[in-house]
Amino acid sequence: MSKKILKHISLWLWGGFIYYLIEIVYRGHSHPSMFIVGGLCFVIIGMINNYFPWHLGLVQQALIGTTIITFLELITGLIVNVWLGLSVWDYSNLPLNFMGQISLVSSLLWVPLAIFAIFLDDWLRYKLFKEEWPKYTLF
8 A cells, every 4th residue: 555545544544533532522422424524624624735835824724624624514414414314413503504414603613623634734744754844824
């Protein structure tokens, strides 16, 4: 297996585990699908620097990350909650929700989570994989 695949699997495991723990602390419970999606979001957010310039500001990266999380939350919600009927979450009571799977309120919560993911991904890549430490700008 290539080093790149192993790196992404490792980052996926880190992201999934940490998101799963965040849900347990915040909600008191989680679901295995959240481990999978949390890890996927983490890996994709970590790849933002591969597809956008390194000098892209932290705010822009966080907004891209928030969009990624919201999109994957919608897809996962449609599969896990609507299609499979597992009722892992329901945002129907929140304003500006779409089919109870995403809402503007929940998306705003993803902004600080995306910032945390950006820093954690960069730190893990620096420590575990000897990648270059990025230089951050706010905008």
